[in-house]
Amino acid sequence: MSKGRLEAFSDGVIAILITILVLELKVPRGADWQALRPLLPVFLTYVLSFVYLGIYWNNHHHMLHTADRINGKILWANLHLLFWLSLVPFVTGWMGENHFASVPAAVYGSVMLMAAIAYTILKNAIVAEHGPESKLAAAVGTDLKGKVSVAMYASAIVLAFVNQWFSDILYIFVALMWLVPDRRIESKVAA
Amino acid sequence: MSKGRLEAFSDGVIAILITILVLELKVPRGADWQALRPLLPVFLTYVLSFVYLGIYWNNHHHMLHTADRINGKILWANLHLLFWLSLVPFVTGWMGENHFASVPAAVYGSVMLMAAIAYTILKNAIVAEHGPESKLAAAVGTDLKGKVSVAMYASAIVLAFVNQWFSDILYIFVALMWLVPDRRIESKVAA
Amino acid sequence: MSKGRLEAFSDGVIAILITILVLELKVPRGADWQALRPLLPVFLTYVLSFVYLGIYWNNHHHMLHTADRINGKILWANLHLLFWLSLVPFVTGWMGENHFASVPAAVYGSVMLMAAIAYTILKNAIVAEHGPESKLAAAVGTDLKGKVSVAMYASAIVLAFVNQWFSDILYIFVALMWLVPDRRIESKVAA
Amino acid sequence: MSKGRLEAFSDGVIAILITILVLELKVPRGADWQALRPLLPVFLTYVLSFVYLGIYWNNHHHMLHTADRINGKILWANLHLLFWLSLVPFVTGWMGENHFASVPAAVYGSVMLMAAIAYTILKNAIVAEHGPESKLAAAVGTDLKGKVSVAMYASAIVLAFVNQWFSDILYIFVALMWLVPDRRIESKVAA
Numbered sequence: 093m094s095k096g097r098l099e100a101f102s103d104g105v106i107a108i109l110i111t112i113l114v115l116e117l118k119v120p121r122g123a124d125w126q127a128l129r130p131l132l133p134v135f136l137t138y139v140l141s142f143v144y145l146g147i148y149w150n151n152h153h154h155m156l157h158t159a160d161r162i163n164g165k166i167l168w169a170n171l172h173l174l175f176w177l178s179l180v181p182f183v184t185g186w187m188g189e190n191h192f193a194s195v196p197a198a199v200y201g202s203v204m205l206m207a208a209i210a211y212t213i214l215k216n217a218i219v220a221e222h223g224p225e226s227k228l229a230a231a232v233g234t235d236l237k238g239k240v241s242v243a244m245y246a247s248a249i250v251l252a253f254v255n256q257w258f259s260d261i262l263y264i265f266v267a268l269m270w271l272v273p274d275r276r277i278e279s280k281v282a283a
Numbered sequence: 284m285s286k287g288r289l290e291a292f293s294d295g296v297i298a299i300l301i302t303i304l305v306l307e308l309k310v311p312r313g314a315d316w317q318a319l320r321p322l323l324p325v326f327l328t329y330v331l332s333f334v335y336l337g338i339y340w341n342n343h344h345h346m347l348h349t350a351d352r353i354n355g356k357i358l359w360a361n362l363h364l365l366f367w368l369s370l371v372p373f374v375t376g377w378m379g380e381n382h383f384a385s386v387p388a389a390v391y392g393s394v395m396l397m398a399a400i401a402y403t404i405l406k407n408a409i410v411a412e413h414g415p416e417s418k419l420a421a422a423v424g425t426d427l428k429g430k431v432s433v434a435m436y437a438s439a440i441v442l443a444f445v446n447q448w449f450s451d452i453l454y455i456f457v458a459l460m461w462l463v464p465d466r467r468i469e470s471k472v473a474a
Numbered sequence: 475m476s477k478g479r480l481e482a483f484s485d486g487v488i489a490i491l492i493t494i495l496v497l498e499l500k501v502p503r504g505a506d507w508q509a510l511r512p513l514l515p516v517f518l519t520y521v522l523s524f525v526y527l528g529i530y531w532n533n534h535h536h537m538l539h540t541a542d543r544i545n546g547k548i549l550w551a552n553l554h555l556l557f558w559l560s561l562v563p564f565v566t567g568w569m570g571e572n573h574f575a576s577v578p579a580a581v582y583g584s585v586m587l588m589a590a591i592a593y594t595i596l597k598n599a600i601v602a603e604h605g606p607e608s609k610l611a612a613a614v615g616t617d618l619k620g621k622v623s624v625a626m627y628a629s630a631i632v633l634a635f636v637n638q639w640f641s642d643i644l645y646i647f648v649a650l651m652w653l654v655p656d657r658r659i660e661s662k663v664a665a
Numbered sequence: 666m667s668k669g670r671l672e673a674f675s676d677g678v679i680a681i682l683i684t685i686l687v688l689e690l691k692v693p694r695g696a697d698w699q700a701l702r703p704l705l706p707v708f709l710t711y712v713l714s715f716v717y718l719g720i721y722w723n724n725h726h727h728m729l730h731t732a733d734r735i736n737g738k739i740l741w742a743n744l745h746l747l748f749w750l751s752l753v754p755f756v757t758g759w760m761g762e763n764h765f766a767s768v769p770a771a772v773y774g775s776v777m778l779m780a781a782i783a784y785t786i787l788k789n790a791i792v793a794e795h796g797p798e799s800k801l802a803a804a805v806g807t808d809l810k811g812k813v814s815v816a817m818y819a820s821a822i823v824l825a826f827v828n829q830w831f832s833d834i835l836y837i838f839v840a841l842m843w844l845v846p847d848r849r850i851e852s853k854v855a856a
Contacts, residue, residue, distance in 0.1 A: 097290060097344055099670055104298030107677030111685060112302060114751050116310070119689070119758040123766035142751070146744040153670055153740070167344070168462070171337040178305050178333070185310040193314035271741070288481060288535055295489030303493060307501070358535075359653075362528040369496050369524070376501040384505035479672060479726055486680030494684060498692070549726075550844075553719040560687050560715070567692040575696035 095162045098170060102152060105174045109181060110145045113138055116185035134188035140263060141184040144204070147270045148177060148211070158228045159218050166221060169214040176207040197259040198252035204263070205245035212238055241266050286353045289361060293343060296365045300372060301336045304329055307376035325379035331454060332375040335395070338461045339368060339402070349419045350409050357412060360405040367398035388450040389443040395454070396436035403429055432457050477544045480552060484534060487556045491563060492527045495520055498567035516570035522645060523566040526586070529652045530559060530593070540610040541600050548603060551596040558589040579641040580634040586645070587627035594620055623648050668735045671743060675725060678747045682754060683718045686711055689758035707761035713836060714757040717777070720843045721750060721784070731801045732791050739794060742787040749780035770832040771825035777836070778818035785811055814839050 117134055120127040152173075183203045187196040212235070219229045244262045251258035308325055311318040374394045378387040403426070410420045435453045442449035499516055502509040534555075565585045569578040594617070601611045626644050633640035690707055693700040756776045760769040785808070792802045817835045824831035 097294060097348075100291060100673060101294045101298055101340065103670060103674045104295055104677055105302055107674055108299055108302040108681055110747070111678055111681040111751060112306070114755060115306075115685070115688075117752075117755045119755065119762060123759075123763035124768050127768075128772075139748075142748055146741075146748075149674060150737075150740055150744075157670075164341075167341055168337075171341075174301075175330075175333055178302060179308075182305060182308045182310065186314075189310060190314035195315050195318075199319075288485060288539075291482060292485045292489055292531060295486055296493055299490055299493040303497070306497075355532075358532055359528075362532075365492075366521075366524055369493060370499075373496060373499045373501065377505075380501060381505035386506050386509075390510070479676060479730075482673060483676045483680055483722060486677055487684055490681055490684040494688070497688075546723075549723055550719075553723075556683075557712075557715055560684060561690075564687060564690045564692065568696075571692060572696035577697050577700075581701070 095156055095159060098162055098167060099153075099156055102156075102170060102174065103149070106145055106149045106152070106177065109177055110142060110149075112181050113141055113145070113184055116181060116188060133191035134185075137184050137188035137191070140267060141180050143267045143271070145177065145180060147267065148173075148207070151211070151270070155215060155218065155228075155232070158231055159222065161221055163217075163221055166214065166217045169210070169217040173207065173210040173214050176203055176210050179203045180207075192256060194252045194256050197256040198249045201245050201248040201252065201259055201263070204266075205242060205249065208238065208241050208245060212242075237269060240269070286347055286350060289353055289358060290344075290347055293347075293361060293365065294340070297336055297340045297343070297368065300368055301333060301340075304332055304336070304372050304375055307372060307379060324382035325376075328375050328379035328382070331458060332371050334458045334462070336368065336371060338458065339364075339398070342402070342461070346406060346409065346419075346423070349422055350413065352412055354408075354412055357405065357408045360401070360408040364398065364401040364405050367394055367401050370394045371398075383447060385443045385447050388447040389440045392436050392440040392443065392450055392454070395457075396433060396440065399429065399433050399436060403433075428460060431460070477538055477541060480544055480549060481535075481538055484538075484552060484556065485531070488527055488531045488534070488559065491559055492524060492531075494563050495523055495527070495566055498563060498570060515573035516567075519566050519570035519573070522649060523562050525649045525653070527559065527562060529649065530555075530589070533593070533652070537597060537600065537610075537614070540613055541604065543603055545599075545603055548596065548599045551592070551599040555589065555592040555596050558585055558592050561585045562589075574638060576634045576638050579638040580631045583627050583631040583634065583641055583645070586648075587624060587631065590620065590623050590627060594624075619651060622651070668729055668732060671735055671740060672726075672729055675729075675743060675747065676722070679718055679722045679725070679750065682750055683715060683722075685754050686714055686718070686757055689754060689761060706764035707758075710757050710761035710764070713840060714753050716840045716844070718750065718753060720840065721746075721780070724784070724843070728788060728791065728801075728805070731804055732795065734794055736790075736794055739787065739790045742783070742790040746780060746783040746787050749776055749783050752776045753780075765829060767825045767829050770829040771822045774818050774822040774825065774832055774836070777839075778815060778822065781811065781815050781818060785815075810842060813842070 117131060117138060120131060180203065183196070183200040187200045190196045215232060215235065215238075219226070219232065222228045244266050248259040248262040251262070308322060308329060311322060371394065374387070374391040378391045381387045406423060406426070406429075410417070410423065413419045435457050439450040439453040442453070499513060499520060502513060562585065565578070565582045569582045572578045597614060597617070597620075601608070601614065604610045626648050630641040630644040633644070690704060690711060693704060753776060756769070756773040760773045763769045788805060788808070788811075792799070792805065795801045817839050821832040821835040824835070
């Protein structure tokens, strides 16, 4: 089975999600700088979610680039990942409009946690199809970053009820950690 | 005539529909758990429709993968299917916001029924192009699942006026029945 | 220059437009049949515009399928066509919500007229690139249907101010005339 | 690493942005010519932004067409460009609804300035990958137009606070300057 349509469909969904995000930035009534001020937290949450979706697209791109075959399980694991990513605009809008509240920050982290778990399930399904001795399995390795991300999202959910700034800092940290994501796979593939 | 653009266009439309669905999940006013409660039925309807659209994309993918040729009739049968699928966000929003009402549940089922019929028309158009002796015709077989689905949607429309929970259960049952959809075609293609 | 990205971009834009159309169908407040009644004219206009965009995608598909080369002029002629098509959701919403008013019906026709002219410009740019002796030029022929469409749109714009039902009938007639569009090109290509 | 998915993803995002733009054109209440009048500035801003996004897609198309290889840096430079372009619908809506105000005109120019800088960064990343002696580097040349654009956007931001018509004229001038964009690259590639 070809992976072309799976990539195209995933690209389509992620491209639409990353663009629909901006609809949460509602055009303000006024026409001065003052009118932009209440949009600042929404804008910052927008930037964070844009980077997250960019990271997912980027990693998805790399992982599937090394894959040779697709099966029904992988198709559904991929749709499961897209499901959680599809909730990103909703939680971005909610957290952006209630920036100092605990529950939206915790719900944001929960969606990110589920997306990270869904990504791991997808990765395992692809590795299972290609075998533990495959180039892909070697390139993905122990996936330390993935495990650290899951732990950080879980911590952020709990810490949101102490002080939601802790969650924000953890979310930013995870994003920065992934912003240099591909070297490992890239170098293995090159080698 | 190449099938590449037909697949790309269908992928695009289904990807956008599955993403636009989430716009029915409106960001709530409050910032506590209480604010999320009224969204629960909308969310569950969202999950159901997401799975349905995922199933359609998945089956569409498999059916066209086995197809070799496309003609004008197939193009229009495909657009006809996309038309009914394009109404999914509308009926999802309506049923989600009126979860215990009969009419929205019946209208939801009607759109699903029409989409199932449109899928059968598309399938027949593709089989007609490839001939009854083709690999595709053998893989699709008697399409028992498709016939059961149509019967269940029809029942759900009627039963919605008795008690809309019957409809909900039938909708969930059809979704579960299709969640393991591809084995049959996959194994035939492999053989 | 390859035509792949031009097709992909056009497919993307048309797929999004055909899907965004449905956002004009606003989820009604009530939960009974009564609540659906005011949506009927919006729905019928939706069906009309869906068919129009389907026809454009279909014809665009066929025309570019026969094209071998793309140049800068064709790229911009294509964007010009997409510009007028991008106004379809707006005029669909306006005509749908004011179904018995002259001005929205006339504006709908104006956008369709401009799209038809833009399509002709695109066709001429492609024919110019391939030469009047090319397979494409032969397949397109005298384009009688295109000329009839332009005349009908122009009539519909004027007649909207007499009685907008005349415009509606003309719009439906043009759609039906194109619903069997491809035979001519298909047969020439086959031959 | 293949450039196919990068192009597909960029096409997807730009296609969605160019289509989402039209959502700022809200269907008016009335059904006469009078109802359209307040939409005129929104419409004109829409045309301007549509042309800008068309230019970006066009230039992006040409630049990547000449590229042979992609790396992680290019992926992120591309996402950075898409980020600034994703703000175009927001600033278009804001400027369109406040056409005679300075701040929206200046913010519009700022987003355009950032997008132009992001495009330069992307270009430099691609040139760096291919080397200064490459066909691409030769085709791109000194990028005089890019430098003039940046200077004009910067001027437009400042002049918006004198009189926002100056900004409008500069924005239109930059668009016209790019509307004949490709000859240079096209001829170099042909040669």
